[in-house]
Amino acid sequence: MSIAINDPSCPPMISKAPIKVPPTAAVIFGATGDLTHRKIIPAFYHLAKNGLLPDDFAIVGFARRPKSDDEFRDDLGKALQEFSHTKPVDEAIWKKLSEHIYYFQGELDDAEAYKKLAEKLKSLPESPTIGENYLFYLATAPNFFGVAAQNLAAAGLASPHDGKRSRLIVEKPFGEDLKSAEELNRTLQGAFAETDIFRIDHYLGKETVQNLMYFRFANSIYEPLWNRLYIDHVQITVAEKVGVESRGGYYDHAGASRDMLQNHLFQLLTITAMEPPASLDGQSIRDEKVKVLRSIPTPSLDFLQKNVVRAQYGGGYIGGKPIPAYRQEEKVDHESLTETFVAARFEIDNWRWHGVPFYLRTGKALAAQFTEINIIFKRPPGVLFAADGNDRLRRNSLRIRIQPNEGIGINFNAKVPGKAETELVDMDFLYRSGFDQYLPEAYERLLVDALVGESTLFTRSDEVEQAWRLVDSLHTLWDKQKVRDLPLYACGSMGPVEADLLLEREGRHWIRPKEIK
Numbered sequence: 001m002s003i004a005i006n007d008p009s010c011p012p013m014i015s016k017a018p019i020k021v022p023p024t025a026a027v028i029f030g031a032t033g034d035l036t037h038r039k040i041i042p043a044f045y046h047l048a049k050n051g052l053l054p055d056d057f058a059i060v061g062f063a064r065r066p067k068s069d070d071e072f073r074d075d076l077g078k079a080l081q082e083f084s085h086t087k088p089v090d091e092a093i094w095k096k097l098s099e100h101i102y103y104f105q106g107e108l109d110d111a112e113a114y115k116k117l118a119e120k121l122k123s124l125p126e127s128p129t130i131g132e133n134y135l136f137y138l139a140t141a142p143n144f145f146g147v148a149a150q151n152l153a154a155a156g157l158a159s160p161h162d163g164k165r166s167r168l169i170v171e172k173p174f175g176e177d178l179k180s181a182e183e184l185n186r187t188l189q190g191a192f193a194e195t196d197i198f199r200i201d202h203y204l205g206k207e208t209v210q211n212l213m214y215f216r217f218a219n220s221i222y223e224p225l226w227n228r229l230y231i232d233h234v235q236i237t238v239a240e241k242v243g244v245e246s247r248g249g250y251y252d253h254a255g256a257s258r259d260m261l262q263n264h265l266f267q268l269l270t271i272t273a274m275e276p277p278a279s280l281d282g283q284s285i286r287d288e289k290v291k292v293l294r295s296i297p298t299p300s301l302d303f304l305q306k307n308v309v310r311a312q313y314g315g316g317y318i319g320g321k322p323i324p325a326y327r328q329e330e331k332v333d334h335e336s337l338t339e340t341f342v343a344a345r346f347e348i349d350n351w352r353w354h355g356v357p358f359y360l361r362t363g364k365a366l367a368a369q370f371t372e373i374n375i376i377f378k379r380p381p382g383v384l385f386a387a388d389g390n391d392r393l394r395r396n397s398l399r400i401r402i403q404p405n406e407g408i409g410i411n412f413n414a415k416v417p418g419k420a421e422t423e424l425v426d427m428d429f430l431y432r433s434g435f436d437q438y439l440p441e442a443y444e445r446l447l448v449d450a451l452v453g454e455s456t457l458f459t460r461s462d463e464v465e466q467a468w469r470l471v472d473s474l475h476t477l478w479d480k481q482k483v484r485d486l487p488l489y490a491c492g493s494m495g496p497v498e499a500d501l502l503l504e505r506e507g508r509h510w511i512r513p514k515e516i517k
Helices: 034-049 069-083 092-098 111-123 142-154 178-191 205-216 245-273 282-294 301-307 383-388 442-452 459-480 497-504
Strands: 025-029 058-064 101-105 135-136 166-170 197-199 231-239 308-313 316-318 322-323 341-347 357-363 370-377 397-403 407-415 422-430
Touching: 025 034, 025 111, 034 058, 034 069, 034 092, 034 442, 058 111, 069 092, 069 101, 101 111, 111 142, 135 142, 142 166, 142 178, 166 178, 166 442, 178 459, 197 442, 197 459, 205 245, 205 397, 205 407, 231 245, 245 282, 245 308, 245 341, 245 357, 245 370, 245 459, 282 459, 301 308, 301 341, 301 459, 308 497, 341 497, 357 497
Parallel strands: 025 058, 025 135, 058 101, 135 166, 166 197, 231 357
Antiparallel strands: 231 370, 308 341, 316 322, 341 357, 370 397, 397 407, 407 422
């Protein structure tokens, strides 16, 4: 069942004025890397295509390899043909944008290079209009985040003045534990104001994640039910079909908890569980998200043993493709205890959510690739239908699909035609069919927000540190256990049996991924 949303009997919503991005020079550090080619440049192209970039907008690529402007533009153009999510590429739009793309060769740890960069920025043809409005994007290895920020500050590129603004986008991973995250925060805040630091998590740029707040607070039929009185439990899943592939060196240090739980999963949890903010400004929303994380008690050893499952994938096949066991992957320690799957049961110790479990799981080499939030409501009393054998009515649920095929589905009991029985049925809303408007990719929305200084969809320093507090405690406890092996799960499954038991011991089960066509 689908939902029609364009009801002519309903008055249109009041819309905001179109976003106006000021003339800006965006500097991409790590400009020859994969992220620039796959995500950042395609995002800028689509912003230009949709009329969101001003004519006087410049992009400067900063990297160590020698290249001319034309070579850099040619490389980006080829990548755009491959990675643009709309085909074919509009050559006229790309030509116009590419004429404002420049290349700067420099080493990230060379302070003199940043002084030359400052001179380069002032000599751009667009400079008279841009002035000193800069956006610096650190698409680099994490060990260069602090170095680059300090060098930008030393070159006079970090301080706002005379109405001009310098902003900094920092990619994940943001630290590798609580201590390193705190140190990085201090370093960045020593160079840029906290209000000018944009820690990016692309999940927050997805339309369905943004819509979750509107879904909750703009609909009176849902918000009154969004609490411990009506909700039995919440499930949040980020499932990946691929193994670690070429990322074994990084992944064997990070694992599923540091790579996904600390950021993506906790971000989805906070938006699902937050209280209504005082307003829709970034400060108020992020205040409420931090409160959620602070309300989750630091895990103890007893908590770990009862509420957390970690595992590794064994060898097998996914889609006919052979996948080696995790310990046999390239650059992975053959005795590794790094988890490729983690499932955890958390509780939020506040008035709204007291006693409501939040089950979080993520893993690699699983049966499906999807991200979704499932809100499972309490079972209704079945006494009215006991005579018909329906005294155990099934729980209603709300499925919020983040990716792929963003949408929202409601699952409810309905009478089977011709029978005195009930059956669960679905009512679905899909973004791609529900709206005629263009659906932007996450990086497009996040780049625009950073350019205009809108921080709502970015992570604040205390939010990062609270998430690391929880993940660090898990690793501290795991280190104390001194196990020699982890449970294994089959490639193409949805994880180890221990993760199923985590819910089944309380009479619950994981919601199966629904195939949305």
